[in-house]
Amino acid sequence: MKPFPLPKQKNLRADCAWVIFQILEHGKSSRECLERVQRRHNARDNAWIQEMSLGVMRKLPLLQHWLRSLLDRPLKGNKKIIEHLILLGLYQLQFSRVSHHAAVGETVAAASYLNSAALKGLVNAVLRNFQRESLAEKPIDNEIIKSGLPKWLFKAIENAYELDADAVREATNSIAPIWLRVNQTQISFDAYCSLLDNANIEYERSIAHKEAVILKKREDITALPGFEKGFFAVQDGAAQLAAHYLEVKEGERVLDCCAAPGGKTGHIAELTPALGYLLALDADASRLERVKENMTRLKHNVDIKQGDAATPADWWDGKLFDKILLDAPCSATGVIRRHPDIRWLRKSTDIDNLARLQRQILDALWGLLKPGGTLLYATCSILPKENRLQIKSFLQDTADAKLVALTKTETNDKPGRQILPGEEQMDGFYYARLIKSH
Known part of the structure; x- marks a missing residue:
């Protein structure tokens, strides 16, 4: 689908519909889209745009279910964005504090800012019919639609957590505290x-x-x-555990791998100011700028390098590390409550690809660790293939790797600590601590 440009003239609902359109049709992250739109608005309007656009992400299957029953046929081409404007209107009517009069009237008016003045009548009719037919009161017997999750993730949680699956899905749809x-x-x-x-x-x-x-x-x-x-x-409470689990001591050489935006890097520096050397590594140059900004603001002196964790020969100085934190690239399924667009940006096929990349990085970094050194593996995922099964496989294949339990229930067959979304108000996270035998 051809890109739809940001409306030339700012409008609260048109800009919000553009954010939703960019996420769902072009796979852009909410952070990237919101940054563009929020330069045009004041703080109060920016908060509204963020609340509404992320709210649509949380309720998308239900909103789409209603939309399909209200539209005779899907809109196509450069008119497709009007479907996203209608989704926004439906969300306002059912899930927001916006008055029904404003939800309908202002959403209809926004069509003009999206080069679709001719479709204002359609937008009005769809929203009025939603109210007239009381669609929100009609029961839905489809559990996937009611869950607010894509089918693949609904089933993945079912398979991983069985009797606890409903609670995990409910927590995934909650709003995370700061x-x-x-x-x-x-x-x-x-x-x-x-x-x-x-x-x-x-x-x-x-x-x-x-x-x-x-x-x-x-x-x-x-x-x-x-x-x-x-x-x-x-920094979420689950992420704050990393620096404690790593147990850095004075004078040690430490690698924080896949470090951007630098939250864990800063925490390591704060807990052990007299550490010997701390390297924050990330492959993404633009995200490393955020690391630099954060370290400057927090007044931490760390080495920051751009580099691919899977190919250490390109950036490593040849000196072994006492401690390595691998915050591995993952599905981010544990932080969906904080970034609800992730559920629509991730695909089921991504999980196998990510698992292969995680293992590649694990194998590459293990050679950089001193005998007796510690590697802490972390993800913000709740899926076993990226977590427990990943570490179980690594332990089986790596003779000098030993699990150092973080919990009393860990075994080599079920290694690591899996934190679920909402547990002690934390995000979903996984940790496994490994030591390299002498």
């Missing part, structure tokens, strides 16, 4: 909490994460106390 990690090289934890108290920002402390606070409502991150001074980083 976690902050206090940078205690710049300010004490209690002092930062006092800043939040003085700014009347509601939060709670995490019992299991001594550097973390969880905000009770969404906030403008850059407006929080101490942002410019590097007093904190935004």
Whole structure:
């Protein structure tokens, strides 16, 4: 399908429909699309665009079910974007606080900004018929549609979690809280909490994460106390476990692989300021810019290199590492509640490809680890093929690799810790800690 350009004149709903269209028809990430659109709007409108577009991602199968019953035939060509505008209208009517009058009237008007003034009557008729026919009240017996997930992921969760599958799917559709990690090289934890108290920002402390606070409502991150001074980083509680599990000691050489945007890199530096050397590696040059920005803001001095983790000969200096963190490329199925577009950007065929890449990187990095050194394998996935089965296979094939359990229930047959979405308010994550025998 030909790209549809961003509307020349800004309009709240037209721009939001453009974001939805780019994600679903062109496979763009919500972050990339929102960045383009949000340059044109104020903070309040930007928050609305983000809430609505990501809301459509969460409810897409149901919205499409309604749309199919309301449209005589699909729209094609450069009119296809109007289907996405209608999806936005349906979402407003059923799931938002927008008044029904505004949801219909303003959505109809937005068609003109999408070069489709001639279809305003169609948009109006579809939204009015949705209300008139009370479609939202009619029962749906299709569990996949009600789940808000693509069929392949619905079944993958069913196969992996069986009796717990419904709870995993429900948590996957929830909205994730914002976690902050206090940078205690710049300010004490209690002092930062006092800043939040003085700014009347509601939060709670995490019992299991001594550097973390969880905000009770969404906030403008850059407006929080101490942002410019590097007093904190935004990092989910599950991701905050990585630096603790790695157990870096003074003077050690550490590799943080696939490091962008640098959250775990910063945490390692904060927990062990006297470490010997810390290298943040990532293959994506544009994402490394974010690592540099974050390390500058947090005031951490680390080495940052662009390089493919699967081909160390291109970037490695030949000196072995004491500790390696491999935050492996993965399906990101554990963070769908935070990035709901992922469910539509990922395909079932991606999982096998990712598993092969993960194993390739594991094999390549193992040779960079000192005898007695530790490699921490991490993903933000909830799928066994990328996690437990991946590490089980690696242990079977790698004579000098030994599992060091993170939990009391781990075995070589069922290695690692699988965190599920919503567990202790955390994202879905997987960790396995391996040591290289002498």
